[in-house]
Amino acid sequence: MICPVCKADMIVVEYHDIELDMCAECKGVWFDSGELELMLKTHQAEGIDEFLEEMRNSTDAKTDEKKRKCPICGKKMxxxxVGKEPEVLVDTCDRGHGLWFDGGEVVQLSHQFSSGTIGHPDNPAVGFLEEFFGTPE
Known part of the structure; x- marks a missing residue:
């Protein structure tokens, strides 16, 4: 799979039933449809249902950031x-193929979980996210 940001080949990292596509160049990560939900539910993330529902129902962000193409279908995402203050800007395929997080955005999201802004701070999902993607600064 090709990175939608820097066009480098991404590497596949397997964890349980999840295959994450990660870019070693820009540190972005692609979650195929359902993978983020599966990962967070596997790690018993409290508040995840509300978070995912909010993400599905959120309106398009007002940003000057260039729209990226879905690495699966090639259409603009x-x-x-998503999340609480500060919000994380996530690229989503409107055809349901998945989600793209730029480098550092998964860490920002895990910080919201660890601070208790989303879910509970002692959540096992937080430990996994921080171990896998780095500790928020």
Missing amino acids: DKKD
């Missing part, structure tokens, strides 16, 4: 603000 929508930009969504």
